[in-house]
Amino acid sequence: xxxxxxxxxxxxxxxxxxxxxxxxxxxxxxxxxxxxxxxxxxxxxxxxxxxxxxxxxxxxxxxxxxxxxxxxxxxxxxxxxxxxxxxxxxxxxxxxxxxxxxxxxxxxxxxxxxxxxxxxxxxxxxxxxxxxxxxxxxxxxxxxxxxxxxxxxxxxxxxxxxxxxxx
Numbered sequence: 001x002x003x004x005x006x007x008x009x010x011x012x013x014x015x016x017x018x019x020x021x022x023x024x025x026x027x028x029x030x031x032x033x034x035x036x037x038x039x040x041x042x043x044x045x046x047x048x049x050x051x052x053x054x055x056x057x058x059x060x061x062x063x064x065x066x067x068x069x070x071x072x073x074x075x076x077x078x079x080x081x082x083x084x085x086x087x088x089x090x091x092x093x094x095x096x097x098x099x100x101x102x103x104x105x106x107x108x109x110x111x112x113x114x115x116x117x118x119x120x121x122x123x124x125x126x127x128x129x130x131x132x133x134x135x136x137x138x139x140x141x142x143x144x145x146x147x148x149x150x151x152x153x154x155x156x157x158x159x160x161x162x163x164x165x166x167x
Contacts, residue, residue: 006031046100047077080104087134102137106130 004015004027015034019025048054051073060066081095084103088095110130114123 004030043077047073050101050104051077051080080107083107083131087131090131091135091138093138097139097141098134099137099139103134106134 002017002020002022004017006013006015006027015030017025017030019030058066058069060069080100080103084098084100085095087103088098091097107130110126113126
């Protein structure tokens, strides 16, 4: 086991790794990859919590349908992220300053509007309106964040079974 100490803001943190060769695996690279991993975890959280609204299972039954459903979810996620990047480019800010939740809500709202019997020629104007609205949800500059490991309690739809009190 190898312990890597690094500073995060004012705190000293320790990462434990099984990558023992410090020449092959420099500490700076491991720390950078650890932070990148947390960004990926945030993406998973956005998918599971915000897009899928905490649904525990997929609706599909066959393996090919599950694969299709997963690809659809990933495409939708990337389309939201792409729209966030376009808005960030227009505003000349980092895409991290665009709220994923607000972007998702706005895009869902536009999708519902477009699914009704509206003229396809009106869609570009609606998208421009959506982008203008999203400018209001610009987040402040992102500070260096840390995500300490914690055990989360699994949410369940069922009551917890407890032992009955004895008389």
